Amino acid sequence: MSYLDSLRVFVRVVELGSITAGGRDLRLSPAGASNRIKDLESRFGVRLLNRTTRKLTTTEIGQVLYDNARKVIAALEEAEAVIASYSGTPQGVIRVVAPLGLGRRLVAPLVPRFVAENPEVEVRLRLSDRSVNIVEDGIDVAFFLGQPEDSALIWRKITDCPRVLVAAPEYLAARGTPQVPDDLKAHNCLLLRFPRSPEYYWVLQTPEGRRKMMVAGRFDADDGDVLIGWALEGAGIANRPRYEVEEHIQAGRLVEVLPETPPLAAQFGVLTPHRQLQDPKVRLFTDFAARELKARF
Template structure:
């Protein structure tokens, strides 16, 4: 493995806080990743990382070296992106992330045809309903539902994503159908929550404008598919993207409630880090996603 490849290992190990995680991110075994770190330390005769049984931290010189190594890697990546823009043959890895349900239904199907058309590109797709740090996790393209707040990232809107309140017929037969937003107070609302989650309320559309409803429920989860499953099983009312429950609505397994007071649609788009030169293959995948997904909304 080259010196530059060892630098990549060191940078990812520091960013992820673990030799195992850093190696896995680069598709290396922990033993190989560890050897790459040792090679760097032997090269300089200095310890770059302090290892304990519980965590790994860069030494003072390791932190300074990381800052320079990261800039070297970024410069190299930009140089490769420049070459790719002239050659017309995209090469290398694209790291994608998306929420679980959205990723499974909308993003994953985009990957095989894109790779078939661009055989020099590898896709690494990571799905999670938790917030991810796009910069620290070295994400190239993050698909996102909601209101982007980080000004350090570039936002490209794909579409407005309609949302609906849904429940199973059995739940409504047992608990009654809400006639207005205030009736939600008497229902078990199924909530998407995770650490630092902003979704402790639902914003519904009314003739007077958007209205924030402080809903409550006995079930919450950080997995949107679990939320839909609870609704299907008759446990309460869920606030879901329409694409996520369209088949269940068509089949009658779920029923829309408060159709005159639907939740505000969520913005659907993708986030990329600000860079002096955007990698052409990342822009190419974003164009592919916009072209394929915008008609679905």
């Protein structure tokens, strides 16, 4: 592995806070990533990282190397993007992140087709319902449901994604079917929540306009598919994108609740860092994804 590749490993290790995570991101074993760090430390004759059982931090000189190495790598990636735009052959790695359910159902099937059309491109897809720092995590494309707030990112809307409230017939038979939004207060609402999540609410579309409903439930999860599973088992009412539950609604396994006052539709699109705006492979991938996914809604 070249000196530049070792610098790439060092930068990703610092950004992800772990030798294991940094190595995995670059398809290296923990031992391989650790050896690359040791090679750099031997080259410079200094310690670059402070390692404890709980956390990994840069030394003072390690921070200097990280700050400068990151600039070098960013400049090289920009140069590669410009060269690729002239060659007409997109090449290199695209790091993509998407929510779990959306990623499994809609994004993952696109990847083999895109790579088949662009064999010089590698796509590394990560699925998570947790929030990620797109810039710090080195993400090129992030599929997003909702309204992004980070002005440092480029937002490209693909379409609106309708949402529905659903519950199993057995749950509604036992607990009653909500007739108006206020009835939700008496029900077990299945919540998508993470550590340090803010106060939870659902926004419904009513004849009077948007209504913010504070809802509660006896349990929550950070995986939307878990919530659907619980709803199918009769555990409560879930608020999910329609594309995730339409099959269950058509089969009668789930029933749409409060169809006259559905949840506010989520904007569906992609986020890219400003630095990737001119990268032809990123632009090509987002164009491909937008075209293919818009047809699904």
